[in-house]
Amino acid sequence: MNFMLQFLLITPVLACLAIIIGAPAKRTALFSSLIGLISTVALAWGFDAEAEAFQFITKIPVAEHQDLFTLHFHLGIDGMSLAMLLLTSVVTLSAVCISPEDIKRGKLFYICLLLVSLGAVGAFVSLDLFFLYAFHAVALIPTFLLIGIWGTHDRKFAATQMTIYLMAGSLVLLAGLLAFYFYLPEPTFDLVEIQEMLQGDSFTAEQQSVIYPLLLIGFGILIALFPFHSWAPRGYATSPAACVMLHAGVLKQFGFYGLIRLAVPYLPDGIAQYLPLLLVLLLCNLIYIGFLTLTQKDLNLMLAFSSVMHMGYLFLGLAGMNAVSINGMVLLMVAHGLSTALLFGLAAEIRERAGTLHFAELGGMASKAPWLAFLFIAGGMASMGLPGLGNFAGEVMIYFGAWKGAEHHPILYIVIILAAWGLVISAIYMLRAIKTVCYGSLSDSLRETEDFKDFAQAFPFLLLLAGLLLTGLCPWILSNWMKPVLVGLGLE
Amino acid sequence: MEFLKELLNLLRYPEFGILLLALLLLGYESLRNKTKSSWMAPFSMVGVAVIFALTFFYPLQYGMHWDGLYNLDALALFFKRFFLAVTFGVLWMGMVFEKKLKYGRDEFFVIPLFTTVGMLLLSSAVDFILIFVGLELVTISFYILVAYQREKQTSLEVGVKYLIIGALSTGFMVYGIALLFGLVGSTKLADVNTYIAYNEVSAMLLFSLLFLIVGLGFKVAAVPFHVWSPDVYEGAPTPVTAFLATASKAAGFLVLLRLFKFDAFGVDKVQESVSLVFAMVGCFTVLLGNFVATPQRNFKRLLAYSSIGHAGFLLLGLSTLSNRGVSSVIIYLVVYAIAALLAFFIITHLASKIGGYEISKFSGLSQREPLCAAGLIIALISMAGIPPLAGFVGKFSVMAALWENGNILCLAVAIIGAVIGLGYYLRVISVLFWNDPLPETEKLEIPLASQAVVVVLLVSLVVLGIWQTPLSQLLAWITGPTPS
Numbered sequence: 001m002n003f004m005l006q007f008l009l010i011t012p013v014l015a016c017l018a019i020i021i022g023a024p025a026k027r028t029a030l031f032s033s034l035i036g037l038i039s040t041v042a043l044a045w046g047f048d049a050e051a052e053a054f055q056f057i058t059k060i061p062v063a064e065h066q067d068l069f070t071l072h073f074h075l076g077i078d079g080m081s082l083a084m085l086l087l088t089s090v091v092t093l094s095a096v097c098i099s100p101e102d103i104k105r106g107k108l109f110y111i112c113l114l115l116v117s118l119g120a121v122g123a124f125v126s127l128d129l130f131f132l133y134a135f136h137a138v139a140l141i142p143t144f145l146l147i148g149i150w151g152t153h154d155r156k157f158a159a160t161q162m163t164i165y166l167m168a169g170s171l172v173l174l175a176g177l178l179a180f181y182f183y184l185p186e187p188t189f190d191l192v193e194i195q196e197m198l199q200g201d202s203f204t205a206e207q208q209s210v211i212y213p214l215l216l217i218g219f220g221i222l223i224a225l226f227p228f229h230s231w232a233p234r235g236y237a238t239s240p241a242a243c244v245m246l247h248a249g250v251l252k253q254f255g256f257y258g259l260i261r262l263a264v265p266y267l268p269d270g271i272a273q274y275l276p277l278l279l280v281l282l283l284c285n286l287i288y289i290g291f292l293t294l295t296q297k298d299l300n301l302m303l304a305f306s307s308v309m310h311m312g313y314l315f316l317g318l319a320g321m322n323a324v325s326i327n328g329m330v331l332l333m334v335a336h337g338l339s340t341a342l343l344f345g346l347a348a349e350i351r352e353r354a355g356t357l358h359f360a361e362l363g364g365m366a367s368k369a370p371w372l373a374f375l376f377i378a379g380g381m382a383s384m385g386l387p388g389l390g391n392f393a394g395e396v397m398i399y400f401g402a403w404k405g406a407e408h409h410p411i412l413y414i415v416i417i418l419a420a421w422g423l424v425i426s427a428i429y430m431l432r433a434i435k436t437v438c439y440g441s442l443s444d445s446l447r448e449t450e451d452f453k454d455f456a457q458a459f460p461f462l463l464l465l466a467g468l469l470l471t472g473l474c475p476w477i478l479s480n481w482m483k484p485v486l487v488g489l490g491l492e
Numbered sequence: 493m494e495f496l497k498e499l500l501n502l503l504r505y506p507e508f509g510i511l512l513l514a515l516l517l518l519g520y521e522s523l524r525n526k527t528k529s530s531w532m533a534p535f536s537m538v539g540v541a542v543i544f545a546l547t548f549f550y551p552l553q554y555g556m557h558w559d560g561l562y563n564l565d566a567l568a569l570f571f572k573r574f575f576l577a578v579t580f581g582v583l584w585m586g587m588v589f590e591k592k593l594k595y596g597r598d599e600f601f602v603i604p605l606f607t608t609v610g611m612l613l614l615s616s617a618v619d620f621i622l623i624f625v626g627l628e629l630v631t632i633s634f635y636i637l638v639a640y641q642r643e644k645q646t647s648l649e650v651g652v653k654y655l656i657i658g659a660l661s662t663g664f665m666v667y668g669i670a671l672l673f674g675l676v677g678s679t680k681l682a683d684v685n686t687y688i689a690y691n692e693v694s695a696m697l698l699f700s701l702l703f704l705i706v707g708l709g710f711k712v713a714a715v716p717f718h719v720w721s722p723d724v725y726e727g728a729p730t731p732v733t734a735f736l737a738t739a740s741k742a743a744g745f746l747v748l749l750r751l752f753k754f755d756a757f758g759v760d761k762v763q764e765s766v767s768l769v770f771a772m773v774g775c776f777t778v779l780l781g782n783f784v785a786t787p788q789r790n791f792k793r794l795l796a797y798s799s800i801g802h803a804g805f806l807l808l809g810l811s812t813l814s815n816r817g818v819s820s821v822i823i824y825l826v827v828y829a830i831a832a833l834l835a836f837f838i839i840t841h842l843a844s845k846i847g848g849y850e851i852s853k854f855s856g857l858s859q860r861e862p863l864c865a866a867g868l869i870i871a872l873i874s875m876a877g878i879p880p881l882a883g884f885v886g887k888f889s890v891m892a893a894l895w896e897n898g899n900i901l902c903l904a905v906a907i908i909g910a911v912i913g914l915g916y917y918l919r920v921i922s923v924l925f926w927n928d929p930l931p932e933t934e935k936l937e938i939p940l941a942s943q944a945v946v947v948v949l950l951v952s953l954v955v956l957g958i959w960q961t962p963l964s965q966l967l968a969w970i971t972g973p974t975p976s
Contacts, residue, residue: 061961068819068960068963069892108858137880164915168911178895181892
């Protein structure tokens with residue numbers, strides 16, 4: 001089974017080459033992402049949830065020189081990577097599914113989509129920090145092209161702004177990784193070696209206070225932490241549906257993935273030292289961005305702001321710094337990825353039918369397109385945190401975990417109480433969006449609307465919804481996978 | 493007979509091989525039937541390729557030669573191969589560009605060979621006299637090449653600019669060498685090293701160092717000695733620009749490496765002040781190069797400023813004067829040269845068909861000529877330093893060297909420079925990919941062989957970014973024990 005991870009990485013590359021040579025673009029991309037999903041499920045099947053070590057290891061030496069670096073192409077997964085991989089493959093498949101076959105310059109479009117997905121997969125399976133970083137950045141330029149060519153409104157500005165912002169974030173992150181590397185007793189980028197090396201003792205508080213802020217700002221820019229969030233709403237609102245599904249759904253989670261991998265186990269003092277700052281910023285994400293979300297008059301912009309806002313909960317999980325809150329974080333990362341992808345995908349469907357996403361011009365969709373409306377309501381409910389869907393499970397665990405963490409940092413009690421208002425805010429804007437779009441008098445723009453013609457059209461959305469239900473009703477699957485990870489992180 | 497044997501023996505060294513090739517080609521040119529088409533281009537390219545291949549197969553004698561003038565070590569050999577490979581690429585571009593030349597089509601393939609001889613000599617020179625001769629050979633042949641299209645006013649103008657600035661920088665060099673000779677009483681780098689080790693650092697020594705740095709600063713276009721480069725890059729024939737941006741710059745850094753790391757001033761006493769100078773110059777070069785590249789409308793000019801920015805990164809890497817820093821400079825030079833050659837190679841092919849180097853003319857290239865657009869985007873992304881392309885490995889190692897050295901300010905400047913740099917690369921990419929093609933354009937046809945070159949360079953940029961084994965082996969070979 002060890003070849004499975006390479007296989008996951010090679011499939012999209014081969015698919016890209018096939019598209020360049022002249023294979024039908026959409027079908028090839030669909031085929032490749034279907035294979036991706038099947039092999040990820042197979043991985044989950046063969047995954048040993050008890051084992052503490054990384055599984056499906058591949059290690060190929062790439063560079064070895066004392067003045068350059070000792071790098072290994074080191075692949076492997078644990079429970080957390082597996083959860084992210086499943087998220088990636090599900091979102092990739094549905095993103096490819098909902099993209100039109102006759103899109104202009106289809107070859108380039110599907111190549112870019114596959115590359116974005118490849119970057120995410122590569123980042124989640126890499127056990128070498130160099131490749132983890134490099135794979136994440138693979139997505140940068142394809143995203144730029146996707147938004148610039150197939151986006152809407154002021155796509156040119158949005159794409160440039162987003163790419164430069166993310167590049168800046170990546171470079172700050174790189175500085176953080178270099179700090180991490182050089183402070184190690186024996187510098188290495190290999191996560192497994194780092195784990196063995198830092199067993200028990202970690203960096204000194206002084207070193208942590210250098211590394212952690214760099215990582216927090218670097219990852220924070222990639223995640224859209226306030227005040228580095230301004231690229232996200234505009235970028236997401238203008239980008240084509242498939243791209244935003246992958247970016248907001250999957251790539252943004254990479255930042256948390258990195259923080260959990262590096263900051264939680266090795267930089268606890270750093271996190272504690274900068275906790276007040278982080279708490280203020282996450283409250284800004286929840287409350288300030290939440291209020292901004294309330295004022296949006298366009299569905300896509302509202303979803304984009306809402307996605308940024310929800311990052312606040314995830315940071316709250318990080319602030320909690322215990323097994324429950326980190327477990328909740330991973331759960332919410334998956335659920336948020338699925339629900340965001342679902343909502344953005346549906347928004348694209350609505351735009352295709354109505355030609356607009358302004359709330360003022362939408363209304364009464366439920367009477368014309370009940371399935372579309374049902375899915376939209378389900379997505380909205382998930383995003384609001386309705387019990388039974390994944391987000392609820394994640395958010396509850398984060399709140400419980402944070403409450404537990406507040407024993408060490410009493411300030412957290414206040415923050416949790418304030419953050420709870422985020423739930424209210426998101427309920428207000430989501431319910432209002434659902435009311436405006438689905439109910440009320442039928443708007444002119446939706447008069448000719450048709451529902452999904454067949455199962456195939458609704459399939460990508462049902463797939464995402466199924467994922468949400470699965471994480472919501474059976475969160476223990478993920479928690480079981482996470483148990484050994486949490487032990488490895490030193491939290492249990 | 494002895495004399496002949498000596499002469500034949502000389503041909504073991506690639507510089508004399510190239511020299512002989514150049515002289516033979518000149519003879520052929522003067523004797524050939526002018527009514528028939530010329531074989532200059534293929535002859536010169538095959539000659540360079542053969543000599544390049546011979547450096548791998550022919551047994552070379554490592555070590556000092558000619559009374560300590562000339563040192564053949566792994567560093568020298570690597571740079572010789574580097575210069576030969578770049579020359580081959582430049583001659584290929586010349587073959588495409590030739591049609592635009594009114595005069596001297598034949599010599600267009602000979603003069604670069606003389607430049608190459610100079611660079612090859614420089615790679616091995618461990619004596620200030622030979623360094624000076626090598627630099628002059630390079631610079632003087634560039635005077636001719638830069639002003640090659642003499643029917644054009646801009647060409648003449650940049651020729652004069654390059655001549656004056658070049659002469660000025662030579663003056664600085666000579667002044668520095670003369671001061672140093674006055675102190676040390678020898679022009680050998682090794683003697684300089686010994687002198688510094690056993691004597692106090694005097695004002696005169698620092699002065700001579702400063703003059704040397706200024707002289708070489710002109711060659712690598714470091715701020716504030718960069719003013720010539722944008723005009724010259726824009727006005728010179730494109731293959732010559734490519735030559736300047738890659739080989740000439742590398743030659744400057746090679747001499748800097750020889751002087752300040754490997755041979756002459758590799759002593760702690762002076763390193764601190766040298767390091768500070770490089771760090772300051774490097775910071776300004778990174779910032780100015782990248783900032784001023786941002787508003788450029790002409791692609792060659794943009795590449796000129798971007799190459800100033802890259803020189804800044806190289807200087808920052810050099811400023812650490814650590815082993816890691818030197819390695820990062822070598823890696824950076826290699827990956828930058830591949831990307832720059834790729835970019836210049838493509839625009840040489842395109843310019844005649846789309847009528848100029850204005851960035852707007854490249855509009856919608858991805859739909860007209862996907863391979864060229866792919867090559868350009870890969871080259872630009874690599875220069876911008878986005879993983880997983882080779883350029884990232886260069887930027888990464890420079891940043892790592894800076895961090896290791898504790899030079900956080902320079903690291904911050906490097907990050908700012910890289911972010912600004914991405915801005916203008918993105919602008920070019922957006923023109924290539926977002927825009928629709930201009931209406932009145934003819935079908936572009938790139939010869940199959942050139943397409944192959946584009947594919948090879950493109951793939952090597954991608955592969956080196958993911959699989960750095962060749963780079964690490966190269967470093968191990970260069971910095972390892974001298975081969976015998």
